[in-house]
Amino acid sequence: xxxxxxxxxxxxxxxxxxxxxxxxxxxxxxxxxxxxxxxxxxxxxxxxxxxxxxxxxxxxxxxxxxxxxxxxxxxxxxxxxxxxxxxxxxxxxxxxxxxxxxxxxxxxxxxxxxxxxxxxxxxxxxxxxxxxxxxxxxxxxxxxxxxxxxxxx
Amino acid sequence: xxxxxxxxxxxxxxxxxxxxxxxxxxxxxxxxxxxxxxxxxxxxxxxxxxxxxxxxxxxxxxxxxxxxxxxxxxxxxxxxxxxxxxxxxxxxxxxxxxxxxxxxxxxxxxxxxxxxxxxxxxxxxxxxxxxxxxxxxxxxxxxxxxxxxxxxxxxxxxxxxxxxxxxxxxxxxxxxxxxxxxxxxxxxxxxxxxxxxxxxxxxxxxxxxxxxxxxxxxxxxxxxxxxxxxxxxxxxxxxxxxxxxxxxxxxxxxxxxxxxxxxxxxxxxxxxxxxxxxxxxxxxxxxxxxxxxxxxxxxxxxxxxxxxxxxxxxxxxxxxxxxxxxxxxxxxxxxxxxxxxxxxxxxxxxxxxxxxxxxxxxxxxxxxxxxxxxxxxxxxxxxxxxxxxxxxxxxxxxxxxxxxxxxxxxxxxxxxxxxxxxxxxxxxxxxxxxxxxxxxxxxxxxxxxxxxxxxxxxxxxxxxxxxxxxxxxxxxxxxxxxxxxxxxxxxxxxxxxxxxxxxxxxxxxxxxxxxxxxxxxxxxxxxxxxxxxxxxxxxxxxxxxxxxxxxxxxxxxxxxxxxxxxxxxxxxxxxxxxxxxxxxxxxxxxxxxxxxxxxxxxxxxxxxxxxxxxxxxxxxxxxxxxxxxxxxxxxxxxxxxxxxxxxxxxxxxxxxxxxxxxxxxxxxxxxxxxxxxxxxxxxxxxxxxxxxxxxxxxxxxxxxxxxxxxxxxxxxxxxxxxxxxxxxxxxxxxxxxxxxxxxxxxx
Numbered sequence: 001x002x003x004x005x006x007x008x009x010x011x012x013x014x015x016x017x018x019x020x021x022x023x024x025x026x027x028x029x030x031x032x033x034x035x036x037x038x039x040x041x042x043x044x045x046x047x048x049x050x051x052x053x054x055x056x057x058x059x060x061x062x063x064x065x066x067x068x069x070x071x072x073x074x075x076x077x078x079x080x081x082x083x084x085x086x087x088x089x090x091x092x093x094x095x096x097x098x099x100x101x102x103x104x105x106x107x108x109x110x111x112x113x114x115x116x117x118x119x120x121x122x123x124x125x126x127x128x129x130x131x132x133x134x135x136x137x138x139x140x141x142x143x144x145x146x147x148x149x150x151x152x153x
Numbered sequence: 154x155x156x157x158x159x160x161x162x163x164x165x166x167x168x169x170x171x172x173x174x175x176x177x178x179x180x181x182x183x184x185x186x187x188x189x190x191x192x193x194x195x196x197x198x199x200x201x202x203x204x205x206x207x208x209x210x211x212x213x214x215x216x217x218x219x220x221x222x223x224x225x226x227x228x229x230x231x232x233x234x235x236x237x238x239x240x241x242x243x244x245x246x247x248x249x250x251x252x253x254x255x256x257x258x259x260x261x262x263x264x265x266x267x268x269x270x271x272x273x274x275x276x277x278x279x280x281x282x283x284x285x286x287x288x289x290x291x292x293x294x295x296x297x298x299x300x301x302x303x304x305x306x307x308x309x310x311x312x313x314x315x316x317x318x319x320x321x322x323x324x325x326x327x328x329x330x331x332x333x334x335x336x337x338x339x340x341x342x343x344x345x346x347x348x349x350x351x352x353x354x355x356x357x358x359x360x361x362x363x364x365x366x367x368x369x370x371x372x373x374x375x376x377x378x379x380x381x382x383x384x385x386x387x388x389x390x391x392x393x394x395x396x397x398x399x400x401x402x403x404x405x406x407x408x409x410x411x412x413x414x415x416x417x418x419x420x421x422x423x424x425x426x427x428x429x430x431x432x433x434x435x436x437x438x439x440x441x442x443x444x445x446x447x448x449x450x451x452x453x454x455x456x457x458x459x460x461x462x463x464x465x466x467x468x469x470x471x472x473x474x475x476x477x478x479x480x481x482x483x484x485x486x487x488x489x490x491x492x493x494x495x496x497x498x499x500x501x502x503x504x505x506x507x508x509x510x511x512x513x514x515x516x517x518x519x520x521x522x523x524x525x526x527x528x529x530x531x532x533x534x535x536x537x538x539x540x541x542x543x544x545x546x547x548x549x550x551x552x553x554x555x556x557x558x559x560x561x562x563x564x565x566x567x568x569x570x571x572x573x574x575x576x577x578x579x580x581x582x583x584x585x586x587x588x589x590x591x592x593x594x595x596x597x598x599x600x601x602x603x604x605x606x607x608x609x610x611x612x613x614x615x616x617x618x619x620x621x622x623x624x625x626x627x628x629x630x631x632x633x634x635x636x637x638x639x640x641x642x643x644x645x646x647x648x649x650x651x652x653x654x655x656x657x658x659x660x661x662x663x664x665x666x667x668x669x670x671x672x673x674x675x676x677x678x679x680x681x682x683x684x685x686x687x688x689x690x691x692x693x694x695x696x697x698x699x700x701x702x703x704x705x706x707x708x709x710x711x712x713x714x715x716x717x718x719x720x721x722x723x724x725x726x727x728x729x730x731x732x733x734x735x736x737x738x739x740x741x742x743x744x745x746x747x748x749x750x751x752x753x754x755x756x757x758x759x760x761x762x763x764x765x766x767x768x769x770x771x772x773x774x775x776x777x778x779x780x781x782x783x784x785x786x787x788x789x790x791x792x793x794x795x796x797x798x799x800x801x802x803x804x805x806x807x808x809x810x811x812x813x814x815x816x817x818x819x820x821x822x823x824x825x826x827x828x829x830x831x832x833x834x835x836x837x838x839x840x841x842x843x844x845x846x847x848x849x850x851x852x853x854x855x856x857x858x859x860x861x862x863x864x865x866x867x868x869x870x871x872x873x874x875x876x877x878x879x880x881x882x883x884x885x886x887x888x889x890x891x892x893x894x895x896x897x898x899x900x
Contacts (some may be wrong), residue, residue, distance in 0.1 A: 018398065018429065018433075021427075021429045022429070025427060025428045025429040028365075028428070029373070029427045029428055029429070030427070032367065033358070034358070034361070034362075034364075034365035034367075035357070035358015035359065035360075036358070037362075037364070037501075037502070037550070038364060038428075038503075038579070039501055039502075039582065039836075040582045040835050040836050041581060041582060041835075042582075042835055042836075042837070044835060044836040044837055045501070045582075045836050047501060074358065075357065075358030076357065076358045076359075078357075078358075079357075082353055082356060082357040087356040087357065090352075090356050091348060091352050091353070091356060094348060094349070094352075094802055094803075094806065096220075096349070096351075096352065096355045096356070097220030097221070097222075097806055097807075097810055098218075098219050098220030098501065098502075098548070098549060098550050098551045098552075099220070099351060099354075099355030099360055099548065099550075100360075100362055100501045100502045100548075100549075100550025100551060101501045101550070102355050102356065103358045106356065121849075124844070125844050125845040126845075128844045129843045129844050129845045130843075131843075131844070132501065132836065132841055132843060133501070133813075133844075134499060134500060134501045134551050134553075134814070134841055135220045135501075135551060135810045135813075136809060136810035136811070136812065136813025136814055136842070136847060137806070137809070137810065138813060138843075138844040138847045139809060139847075139848075139849070139850050139851060140806075140809070141844065142844070
């Protein structure tokens with residue numbers, strides 16, 4: 001099988017396995033980067049959100065063959081010391097409950113802020129509606145994004 | 154939880170605490186403490202706390218963390234009484250062990266049941282440290298008191314907790330009556346709160362959930378199960394499966410037989426070197442099932458049968474006055490039927506566990522709400538002793554009652570034993586939605602006679618639903634007293650003639666408890682019907698509710714001959730006080746601006762109030778419907794009387810989350826069966842509320858109180874659906890009597 005190369009959190013990686021395997025399982029089972037979560041396997045819930053070349057992507061429906069040459073960032077690589085403005089805001093607003101889906105929420109929110117540094121409520125809802133939180137932390141997610149963006153609640 | 158390490162059970166306390174540590178449990182036993190602990194079957198609060206010679210205070214979290222913050226809140230209680238510096242407290246998650254007391258993190262009871270034991274653990278250790286310091290200094294103990302991780306002598310000298318460990322361990326364990334507890338004002342953390350201990354791990358992806366636990370050399374399993382509960386394997390062909398790269402083998406698991414309890418369901422497991430290979434291999438299986446006795450289960454037909462049941466007289470579970478005579482006397486008669494479908498928990502982390510079988514013992518890492526139930530179920534399935542099942546508890550990606558049932562852990566243990574390697578079982582979302590322990594489907598019939606002022610003179614309520622007990626005894630048809638006490642026999646209205654009945658229903662799927670359980674359908678029916686009566690009387694809904702609720706009183710269930718298990722707590726200790734419900738109703742009315750609300754096209758407030766898990770909750774939902782019939786919920790106000798609040802910020806979070814959970818089931822939650830199979834499979838056909846569908850903001854108003862703490866995880870859910878539906882009636886004139894709302898065209 002053809003060998004392909006890409007980076008994960010700045011580290012160059014190569015892969016020769018099943019090109020159809022979703023990135024999610026490569027991250028979790030091969031690299032043991034378990035911060036990226038499984039939730040639905042169909043791109044419906046956002047638990048598996050990572051950034052590929054700076055854009056939010058659902059790793060559960062991203063086959064390995066499509067990541068050749070790409071820069072992949074997972075929650076483990078969002079910041080060196082866990083101090084991304086969103087991570088700080090998440091702690092400040094006490095966003096997480098069970099926390100399982102917060103990796104995906106943070107990765108999606110980080111991609112949003114890159115594109116729209118001062119998002120409105122409507123823009124937040126638009127960007128975040130693919131990321132489910134069954135614990136129901138949405139209002140604090142919104143607060144957290146606004147705090148990180150320096151937008152008034 | 155980032156440093157997940159494997160240790161033996163015997164070594165658990167030994168590795169948690171270093172040699173020389175003051176382990177409070179040690180002081181409760183004569184002789185060698187740990188050996189004694191290992192032999193004792195009793196429960197001692199002292200197992201929760203220890204102090205290292207370096208001063209580190211170690212507190213055991215024995216309840217499961219699924220998002221409530223309990224892993225932080227209970228240790229915080231002990232730390233506060235100890236007067237420990239929270240920065241120097243380390244929290245260790247307990248394995249499953251009866252010596253910790255009940256570990257079933259369910260029923261909104263962690264604080265209720267363990268606030269006191271943790272307080273006592275902290276106060277005991279504090280007093281022993283104070284006495285140790287007094288002995289060291291040769292001064293009276295009254296002169297020594299704990300202050301932020303050290304003992305201060307009134308003459309100004311101080312000794313750190315760590316310095317006193319050796320001396321403290323020699324102290325006699327104080328008697329319960331010697332203990333002194335802090336007043337609220339003296340508390341450092343209780344009533345104030347600290348950030349959850351897992352915050353940093355969660356925000357950096359380092360938190361370890363059940364699905365993340367790994368054992369060296371483990372195989373990944375994906376299991377094909379019968380689509381119909383109780384179905385058996387007719388034939389299968391795994392030739393293509395075994396050709397998939399990475400697939401190691403397939404294993405047949407025997408089908409479960411009723412009662413299903415916590416058994417593994419059975420099926421064909423594909424074991425592979427990776428999750429992906431296991432999933433791909435499973436897709437290539439060719440399987441035919443004999444569907445068995447539940448093949449005829451059809452939700453629409455079953456709904457009709459439940460409605461037929463509640464239209465006829467059924468078993469009386471509460472009776473006040475003479476309802477039949479009152480109906481015969483006339484007045485205006487009102488009748489309504491309500492229906493709530495099955496619901497699936499859909500925890501964001503599907504059920505997952507990893508198990509290893511070695512030398513007759515099983516070691517497990519699981520996302521479980523109940524590690525002791527894991528021990529029991531695994532021991533039974535494998536024919537080994539309960540004590541030979543070592544269950545470590547990871548973080549849980551949601552629980553909601555699903556993870557109190559350890560069937561998925563049993564699967565992992567059975568497979569580990571069969572293949573002689575550690576095995577991870579992680580359910581797919583489809584597995585989760587199709588094979589859940591479903592929230593029961595329920596039908597309710599309500600009838601009232603009202604006088605010329607529209608006030609009810611007689612009230613009859615009948616319900617029928619497959620009871621949870623059917624999962625444990627297949628012959629069960631009627632609700633248990635516990636289910637009846639969840640908002641059915643404890644309807645608080647002061648109506649002179651009132652009767653509650655329950656009819657039989659048979660289960661065709663596994664029925665299980667689900668966040669707030671029977672309160673969901675009971676509150677939906679009762680809180681909708683009282684709104685219907687208020688509307689018929691042309692009255693303000695809240696004024697009417699309070700009038701029917703009557704003067705503040707304690708409901709005397711004993712005198713009226715009604716069985717009310719009261720969430721496992723004595724009624725004299727936790728009475729049903731209508732005055733407390735009135736208070737939260739008045740509070741929510743004030744905070745939501747109910748009285749001053751101007752009518753607005755397409756927008757209205759809806760109200761509901763309900764006591765559950767011993768807490769009193771009132772909700773006002775601000776709901777909007779646009780000209781396309783699309784619903785949005787700009788705001789929810791929740792007033793809460795949960796007695797003394799230990800961690801106000803986490804309590805607020807629970808009610809914010811409950812509003813979303815309640816809105817989800819009200820707006821869109823529905824599981825249906827056809828020919829015995831569940832029709833839904835993932836978030837496309839079993840949607841849950843997203844950020845743009847959930848209430849935009851929820852304001853939680855806590856009634857300050859010093860009373861016994863009561864539940865907070867579940868009681869926020871039941872009033873949400875009726876409050877939303879009552880608002881929808883106010884906006885559209887359409888009464889929603891069947892959930893979810895999306896099945897009704899609003900415009």
